[in-house]
Amino acid sequence: MNTQSNVRLNEDNLHHLPSGISVPNYDRKKVKAGIVHVGVGGFHRSHEAYYTDAYMNQTGDLNWGICGVGLRDADRKMKSILEQQNYLYTLIVKHPDGTIENQVIGCMTDFLMGCDEPNSVIQKMADADTKIVSLTITEGGYNFNPATNEFDFDNPDVIHDLANPFAPRLVFGFLTAALKLRMERGLPPFTVQSCDNIQHNGDVARKMLLAYSRKVDFELAKWIEQEVPFPNAMVDRITPVTTPADINYLASEMGVSDEWPVTCEPFHQWIIEDKFSVGRPQWQKVGAQFVADVTPYENMKIRLLNAGHSVLGILGSIHGFETIDESIQDPIFRQFLQLFMDNEVTPILPPVSGIDLDEYKQTLLIRFANPNIKDHLTRICSESASKLATFLIPTINDNLRQEGDIQCAALVLAAWCYYSDKQTDRHGKEITIIDVMSQQLHVAAAKYAVNPASFLEMTSIFGDLNKNQGFMDVYKKHLKAIYTDPNVKKHMQSIINSTALAVS
Structure with a gap:
């Protein structure tokens, strides 16, 4: 593998990539971040980001870029690599018959680290341009006891967040602080959109956020309860962990240097309750299905x-x-x-x-x-x-x-x-x-x-x-x-x- 001759994936090289890799057809400089996403892992990048990129390619509606957020030290590597690549990455779609499709996803605009600059994340969520805050934080990130389905207030991070409301560690602290600012500024709330594999994921996110926010500010919790939508959704696309072989494939077979591509199957499904506060992308144009009951x-x-x-x-x-x-x-x-x-x-x-x-x-x-x-x-x-x-x-x-x-x-x-x-x-x-x-x-x-x-x-x-x-x-x-x-x-x-x- 001759890495010296490979094209490094970034904005400057986007239109100099080999013909076997499709690239965004929209002007990335005009993309505005309407979505803040917490938990930028492989699944988010093969699923919600894939749908959003496809929607932008098809419609030219560039108001739904994604600002990624990491809350843990473990997210630093992702931030660093995406930053170096101008938030571009390759989606490698592997079909059962051996066919491979390579596509650069371009809808991500930024990546913030909540553990370093929590106020930056809170302010981004509170910004009027932010219409949706979406989550892939895994089942454990919802901080509930599976037997009781109640919020775990004994978690040391929760205890910290209640004592430090504008320097939180967990997602519920960030959501509460940002929604408080929006309420105080007279802004409508963003939609909280769970993309995790939890039954009634929106309902779970709502229940946990209300439990937490009631401890912080009861009036705010009433506003959240009345105004903030939490659409349930079913998400599906098998997305294995990226391996060195995936990186080497792009380098040796395609001549592209991408330090963190994503591999996935061709199948994808997203079924969403149509409950949004201040608009949403028309993801149904690119295969998502909106229903009354998911x-x-x-x-x-x-x-x-x-x-x-x-x-x-x-x-x-x-x-x-x-x-x-x-x-x-x-x-x-x-x-x-x-x-x-x-x-x-x-x-x-x-x-x-x-x-x-x-x-x-x-x-x-x-x-x-x-x-x-x-x-x-x-x-x-x-x-x-x-x-x-x-x-x-x-x-x-x-x-x-x-x-x-x-x-x-x-x-x-x-x-x-x-x-x-x-x-x-x-x-x-x-x-x-x-x-x-x-x-x-x-x-x-x-x-x-x-x-x-x-x-x-x-x-x-x-x-x-x-x-x-x-x-x-x-x-x-x-x-x-x-x-x-x-x-x-x-x-x-x-x-x-x-x-x-x-x-x-």
């Missing part, structure tokens, strides 16, 4: 796609797989996921207008099997404490109420206990676990020998599952089987066989 779409996606990812991720990690496509290409893993979706999820899903569930599930299998999207199980399993509380536990509870099937889900939770306890695959190879609750999970799981229910006694994740005798009987059976023999494929096959026998 709930059925959320249920479908979270309980099939996101839970399906966790099923493959935890079981696949113990088996020794590294990526989602590797897992789904194994016939037993594929059959097990199909069984989980058909027997445990589909029966408790409400109807989804315009969606054929059987077709949707087959689409998921095809997407998961895309050999060119190397979505690592480490990423899939990251923050499983938050994910499974949202993606899987509600399905188990619904099935328990309806006397539905729980075998597959119970095996996944038993496998998660083993995974958290041993922190190795079945061959003894160490598993990288990324979870803010990893230590608590490990301690609880390690008590298995003296108390098989110990893992499920973490009520902040599992609620009252440990009190349901029917579920505990199934869970303990699977737990004993996995600890006796961590060959998860054998246990998955057993469930597949027993289900087929019951049907016949």
Whole structure:
């Protein structure tokens, strides 16, 4: 790879890139930031930013540029690289047949660091030009207890923010301070738009912000409650972590130096409640769908796609797989996921207008099997404490109420206990676990020998599952089987066989 001859991605070189890379057709100098986005990761850059860039390309409406915001030290690298590239980056879309599309996204205008200059972020959000503040802060960023669904005021960062309202650390402190300024200035509020994989994400953002703001200023909280819209949305596009191979591909195959491109699948979906305070981009012109109630779409996606990812991720990690496509290409893993979706999820899903569930599930299998999207199980399993509380536990509870099937889900939770306890695959190879609750999970799981229910006694994740005798009987059976023999494929096959026998 001859990096000296590569074209560095920046504004000066934008129109000197190779023909195999599409670039924005609008004048970036005229773009005005109408959106402030907190949490500029790969998914935001492949999803909301992608839609916004496409909208600008199609319509020439340049009032919806995106100002990125990072709240953590970990965001410094992203800020630095994007700043050097004039906030340009390449989106590498990888199709299952090997076709690759390369597109430069140009809608980002700036990147602010809240941990360095909190007032700059607050003032940007409070600016009259800002119409939307959007979020991809992960499930954990909403600071709620999964068992109670209430705001966690014991979080040390929350305690700090309440004492330092204009130098906050968490997003709710920034939103509260900015909305207070807008109220005092007589400006209409911005829309708070969650783009996270949380069911009723807008409702959750609203509930958490109101809980926090009531502690700061009760009158402000009343204004927020009455005036600020929080549209729910369902978001979907598989976006694995960028790897050195992605950077090298652009350099060696395209002759472009981009230090942090994004890779993703071709599929993308965004279904949004049409509730905005001071306007929005007409994203429907580029594929987004605006609806009155997003709930059925959320249920479908979270309980099939996101839970399906966790099923493959935890079981696949113990088996020794590294990526989602590797897992789904194994016939037993594929059959097990199909069984989980058909027997445990589909029966408790409400109807989804315009969606054929059987077709949707087959689409998921095809997407998961895309050999060119190397979505690592480490990423899939990251923050499983938050994910499974949202993606899987509600399905188990619904099935328990309806006397539905729980075998597959119970095996996944038993496998998660083993995974958290041993922190190795079945061959003894160490598993990288990324979870803010990893230590608590490990301690609880390690008590298995003296108390098989110990893992499920973490009520902040599992609620009252440990009190349901029917579920505990199934869970303990699977737990004993996995600890006796961590060959998860054998246990998955057993469930597949027993289900087929019951049907016949």
